Amino acid sequence: MPNVRQFLELNRQLPEKKPAQERKVEFKEIYAPFDMKDAMAQADRCLHCGNPYCEFACPVHNYIPNWLKLVAEGNIMEAAEISHKSNSLPEMCGRICPQDRLCEQACTLEDTNFGAVTIGQVEKFITDTAFAMGWKPDLSDVPMTDKKVAIVGAGPAGIAAADILIRNGVKPVVYEKQPEIGGLLTFGIPQFKLDKEVVQKRREILEHMGIEFHCGVEVGKDIQFQELMDNYDAVFLGMGTYKPMAGRFPGEDLPGVYKALDFLIGNVKHVLGYENDPEPYVSMEGKRVVVLGGGDTTMDCTRTSIRQGADEVFCVYRRDEENMPGSRAEVKNAKEEGVQFKFNLSPVEVIGDGKVEGIKVVQTKMGEPDENGRRRAEIVEGSEEVIPCDAVIVAFGFQPNPPAWFKDFDIELNNWNGVVASEDTLYQFQTSNPKVFAGGDMVRGSSLVVHAIAEGRKAAEGMLDFLEV
Ligand code: FAD
Ligand code: SF4
Incomplete structure (x- = not known):
């Protein structure tokens, strides 16, 4: 049973932060991980509100009180399962979401001056710990269909789309022009916010699930978009915004x-x-x-x-x-x-x-x-x-910088060069070309990792409907 009075007995506590003198000379994450005891105690501060505002404020609508309860009980494997039901990259979001403007800002305890539950740090702890304990998503009961989707860009939007597709038996093949996956997670956000080993570990997991990555391949230059249109059942664009x-x-x-x-x-x-x-x-x-x-x-x-x-x-x-x-x-x-x-x-x-x-x-x-x-x-x-x-x-x-070849494929842009796509269409995040879907920064403009993940996941749902899977 959760201890609903824990917040009276225990203050909000973040894991230890390295002293500024030590951290300002190195490119390494600044927070130590929670240990099991502290993670359980901090998770137990959750009030289990009937109406969890934190879930509404989280763009992927994580089942936050559910996994906090499991952590408080020490059940990390089940917490990892539930955490991955709504978020494709929970260990990244736990590290770099601006929680003080999202989930933690909406926590009931924040309003009462007791200090919000450390939702982000617990989210990071769950996946890091589950990975260290050998947890991997189990897709053994997912029957593969004969459908395959090309994904342009291995940023959070592209990865999230691939995650949902493979979990539904559709093969994602991801083309990325940089030498490594992650998009801005790897090549924009500095190491003191996100160690790159974290992205490497996620790549291992994604490849184990059956997602194929082709890095160092620029679509439009090293491989033509027409080839993707000819060889795949649908295409997802998650190319970011770089101007x-x-x-x-x-x-x-x-x-x-x-x-x-x-x-x-x-x-x-x-x-x-x-x-x-x-x-x-x-x-x-x-x-x-x-x-x-x-x-x-x-x-x-x-x-x-x-x-x-x-x-x-x-x-x-x-x-x-x-x-x-x-x-x-x-x-x-x-x-x-x-x-x-x-x-x-x-x-x-x-x-x-x-x-x-x-x-x-x-x-x-x-x-x-x-x-x-x-x-x-x-x-x-x-x-x-x-x-x-x-x-x-x-x-x-930054502003979107769509390539000139979009017009050859009737991909409509808005007046600030964003790709026109939304969740309010029959097939979510479908572009003006029925076979092409898009999400993340290139649709909504420069934003947050968690928004790119949310859109990549919704676009994948749209593609599954479109492909009648
Ligand atoms: P990206 O992450 O930009 O990924 C797009 C990918 O597409 C890239 O890898 C690119 O190389 C690839 N690509 C583009 N064109 C092609 C092509 N023709 N062929 C093949 N591949 C292609 N958000 C947070 O939530 N927290 C933060 O702390 C935070 N810090 C940030 C710090 C910086 C410096 C920046 C710039 C952004 C930050 N953001 C942060 C925002 C966040 O990184 C983005 O909103 C998010 O990465 C967008 O995801 P995406 O998948 O849409 O695009
Ligand atoms: Fe949602 Fe981000 Fe908060 Fe995680 S850290 S619960 S993804 S808003």
């Missing part, structure tokens, strides 16, 4: 100004020992670095610069801290590691003679909310100043 949003201020082309994702991919590949082409490795050692933006990518750039040995790292954001879009936990981690925040400053120009020497900014004050409910940043006239620096990283977000 960086420009600052559109003078000096943006000066040597020493970098695009956030190129900088991060270059660093991950350097640490993992991959060839760096086409994203060269850039080191911020000994430099004074300004990172522009306020989202999770911005935090990743500041914290990567710190680990590379930058002298000083500043995050310059045009709104105040309250209106930052990034995860609160990540901002806290960045502050602990020495990142300096300069709020209410908007960039005007990168200054320098042949290379970056500083960035001119102007002060802002918070105005009325915009259409998304976030308060606008209004310029304060005559408040310009220059922050001296050696490097500027622009982290303003």
Whole structure:
């Protein structure tokens, strides 16, 4: 029986976090794993509300109270089974979902100031522990059909689609242009948030289930899309969104100004020992670095610069801290590691003679909310100043960059170049080409791993209906 009074006796507790001095010199995850005793005790803090708001707030609608109860009872194998019924990559989500804006924000205990159940850390613990105990999904009773689906992109959307297809007897064959699977899980999100061995372990599991990966194969270049259309019963597109949003201020082309994702991919590949082409490795050692933006990518750039040995790292954001879009936990981690925040400053120009020497900014004050409910940043006239620096990283977000060949296959795009597909159609996430489905960042725009997983899974359901499986 769950102890419904546990939350009165035991505070919310995260697993141990490495001290900032230790973690800021290495590219390794910063949280130790829970041990069994602590995981059971923390899971037992769940109130088992009749109406679990956490489940509604979770984009894949995880059966959270059910697996918390199983963990509290020490039944990890069954918890792993249930956890995988709603989520294709629970160990990743447990690590990198912004829980403080999703499941944990909706936890009843969060509202009562007792502190939310540590849902994310328990979710990570379940799969890590089950894998270590030898658990694997058992598909021995799934009869294989003669259907097969090509998947373009091995990011979370593509992997989630493949997971649902194979569990229903449809063979997924995944084509990925990078040398390893994972999409931004591998080549965007830094190791201090997600160790790459975690992706490697998941790849073993996925291959064991019967999913086939062809890495280093770019569709449209190394293999033509027509070939996929000819040889498969359906095609899923999960190609992400990679066009960086420009600052559109003078000096943006000066040597020493970098695009956030190129900088991060270059660093991950350097640490993992991959060839760096086409994203060269850039080191911020000994430099004074300004990172522009306020989202999770911005935090990743500041914290990567710190680990590379930058002298000083500043995050310059045009709104105040309250209106930052990034995860609160990540901002806290960045502050602990020495990142300096300069709020209410908007960039005007990168200054320098042949290379970056500083960035001119102007002060802002918070105005009325915009259409998304976030308060606008209004310029304060005559408040310009220059922050001296050696490097500027622009982290303003991304837009979809669909390939030109989409139009040859009648794949409709919307006015910001996203692929048109939704869950509100007869076959969920079907595009304007009936045989082609799509999901993740290339449909909804740059977003979260858990949203890409949710859409990949729904698109797979759509394909199963379309294929009458
Ligand atoms: P991607 O992960 O981008 O995967 C698309 C894949 O398609 C890539 O592997 C790409 O190489 C491949 N591909 C593209 N074109 C082709 C082609 N022609 N042929 C073959 N393969 C192709 N989200 C979180 O939830 N938490 C975080 O902490 C977080 N941090 C982030 C940090 C950074 C720096 C960035 C950029 C994003 C972050 N996100 C985070 C967002 C998250 O990573 C994305 O929303 C998610 O990865 C989108 O999944 P996807 O499968 O749609 O696309
Ligand atoms: Fe929370 Fe993300 Fe896990 Fe859902 S998938 S329970 S939002 S950590």
